[in-house]
Amino acid sequence: MTKFPIILRVHLAVQLLSLFIPLFSLLSTVTYTSLSLLQPVNFMKTSPKLKNRHSPVITSNLQLRSQVSPEANPEANDRNMAEANPSFPIDYDILTAKITDVVGAIVEGKMDVINNKLDVIQATLDGNTRRLDEAETRISKVEDIIADMETRLTRVESKICTFTNRLDDQEARSRRDNLRIFGVKEGVEGANAIAYFEKWLPSLLNMKTKNGRIRLDRCHxxxxxPISGSPRAVIMKLHYPTDKREVLALSGKNKQIFFDGALITIRQDVPQNVRQQRRNFNEACQLLITKGIRFRMLFPATLRFTYENRRFSFDSAEEALKVVSAIGKRSRRNAATPIAAWEVLLGVC
Structure with a gap:
């Protein structure tokens, strides 16, 4: 069974009311007329005092009826005879049949109109039902396609993440013997950068090597x-990993290294995305330097340091900054037990 929407139900009810209201009005009019045909004589005779209380309209109507000729209107003649003679017989079956015929004709006409409108409404509902069925079918197909695409997209994202991590790992492995040196003035290496820095690096760090040089595979x-006042970094690949580790160790021991009046900084070469991750720790690292706390940056981007015999390790720059900012501050739960602010943050108190 088809369920009509609420709007169509309301519309149908309004249409039916608009058709039945005139019908009810007609029925009430016919009923009132039939009663007036049956009762006027007895009413007037039972209340003689009310004869003279009729309105002018009713009086004129009665006079008009009396003037109509019997041949012109037999029904009026019968009614006049009934008024003149209360014992005049009235055939109620004929009257009922006439009223039934009139009402039946009117109702039949109205029902034809209602049926026509219902046919139109039913046709509209059938069309809407077909369209809704088609729309539901299409939506169901689209939902199935989207669900399949979401599953495939999840797999693709997982594969992309895996491939990206592998690519980053391969790039990091290809750079693990590389060094970046900052602060070397432009052009000092001349045309042959490898030959120049093979001797320059051991002499800068007082590094003991054979023949006073180290072996480099590439250097550029x-x-x-180039920007004036900001020399580009020197990137070099050392042939022996042991030489790279020794260079980093010596540069770590020497807090400040100068060459030709410029501060020289030596760092491990890492991929671009790792450098960006480490830059996020710059503010926390600066606070650690200000507070005189030594720290290390582990691969790929993990900040580690020790404070008050407790080792800290952070992969999140935001969490590291909160704890480092709290180091050195004291809070009091009570006067007898001072508590470090970083202990409150870590929940160790």
């Missing part, structure tokens, strides 16, 4: 045009 400046 970083990409980009």
């Amino acid at each position: 400046r970083s990409l980009g045009e």
Whole structure:
């Protein structure tokens, strides 16, 4: 069974009311007329005092009826005879049949109109039902396609993440013997950068090597045009991993290294995304330097340091900054037990 929407039900009810209201009005009019035909004589005779209380309209109507000729209107003649003679017989079956015929004709006409409108409404509902069925079918197909695509997209995202991690790992492995040196003035290496820095690096760090040089596979400046007052970094690949570790160890022991009046900084070469992750720790690292706390940056981007015999390790720059900012501050739960602010943050108190 088809369920009509609420709006269509309301519309149908309004249409039916608009058709039945005139019908009810007609029925009430016919009923009133039939009663007036049957009762006027007895009413007037039972209340003689009310004869003279009729309105002018009723009086004129009665006079008009009396003037109509019997041949012109037999029904009026019968009614006049009934008024003149209360014992005049009235055939109620004929009257009822006439009223039934009139009402039946009117109702039949109205029902024809109602049936026509119902046919139109039913046709509209059938069309809407077909369209809704088609829309539901299409939506169901689209939902199935989207569900399949979401599953495939999840698999693709997982594969992309895996491939990205592998690619980053391969790039990091290809750079693990590389060093970046900052602060070396442009052009000091001349045309042969490898030959120059093979001797320059051991002499800068007082590094003991055979023949006073180390072996480099490649050496060049970083990409980009040189900027006045800001020399590009020197990127070199050492042939022996032991030489790279020794260079980093010596540069770590020497807090400040100068060459030709410029501060030289030596760092492990890492991929671009790792450098960006480490830059996020710059503020926390600066606070650690200000407070005189030594720290290390582990691969790929993990900040580690020790404070008050407790080792800290952070992969999140935000969490590291909160704890480092709280180091050195004291809070009091009570006067007898001072508590470090970083202990409150870590929940160790």
